[in-house]
Amino acid sequence: MMLTDKNYIIKVFTTLGQRLSLPDETLSAVINNEHYHNAWFTQVSVMQAVKAAGKMLNEDDLTTWLNKYNHLPHSPKKIGLILAGNIPMVGFHDIICVLATGNIALIKLSSQDSRLIRHVMQMLIDIEPALAEQIVFTERLENFDAVIATGSNNTSRYFDYYFGKVPNIIRKNRNSVAVISGYESKEELNKLGYDIFDYFGLGCRNVSSLMVPLEYDFIPFFEAIEEYYPIGDHHKYHNNYDYNKAIYLVNRDKHLDNGFLLIKEDERLASPLAVVFYQYYDTLDSAVDTLKNRSEDIQVVVSQMQLETGNQVVPFGQSQHPQLWDYADGIDTMQFLSNL
Secondary structure (H helix, E strand, C coil), X not given: CCCCCHHHHHHHHHHHXXXXXXXXXXXXXXXXXXXXXXXXXXXXXXXXXXXXXXXXXXXXHHHHHHCCCCCCCCCCCEEEEECCCCCCCCCHHHHHHHHHCCCEEEEECCHHHCCHHHHXXXXXXXXXXXXXXXXXXXXXXXXXCEEEEECCHHHHHHHHXXXXXXXXXXXXXXXXXXXXXXXXCHHHHHHHHHHHHHHHHCCCCCEEEEXXXXXXXXXXXXXXXXXXXXXXXXXXXXXXXXXXXXXXXXXXCCCEECCCCEEEECCCCCCCCCEEEEEEXXXXXXXXXXXXXXXXXXXXXXXXXXXXXXXXXXXXXXXXXXXXXXXXXXXXXXXXXXXX
């Protein structure tokens, strides 16, 4: 039996959301032990990801989300999912979309995040055993009707080659950009710190590039984010900070440094870890034009201003809090799955 009744799907997912929001002893043990397998998956980061998923799965939002889609497939399709592992549970939303549309999820986990999602899916099966028919973990994708694959620009070529003959969503590298007016309060700039430092900056929704007005003074920005200095105590993050700082010093590259973050003028969107690039803009209109021209490389724009950029725009501090209808790369995963 496949789950195709919207009201029942909402009930099941809401129950999971409640259990993720208040982790029991078993889930807490998984959360607390992840850093032994992946040093980036600290207790704080994993707990944040789990609770964000729990918050996402609330009855009101699930109802709003599912009511947008009138058609659920009568005969389930097998959807191959190749999940990323850069931040905890990053592939969770794709799985939820497949299950919500009554399809079968053939899940190829990332080696970087192979335990947490497996445990959460077992929690879902415990809530509704019928979902065991829709959740299949595999090391090799075979006999699939469609594919959703998340990777880098390099792996996307591989994905195109192997999966190009079936309906697919193939995601490449994207980065997020913050647009600063120069009139932000200390509190607003402090919230921008979450967009930069959550999950150590490893997510595509993390800000890796700043757009700032000419003659922008970075001192208030550095003062506002000072409380994030403990991130520099993480050994892998600190190693990246030290490495990039050494490169800039040896090459005599102009940069700013507050002891745990390097700021460098560069028009590229993707910055190295522990580095944020910035570029100046003359007028807000010119900044928006730049963003529109690069919209296919941008995941999220973060700003306190109302901007029409062609990408999702969220306030400071909200880049890592997507809602159910905030789809990666702006591609409606539910519509794709519903139309198969």
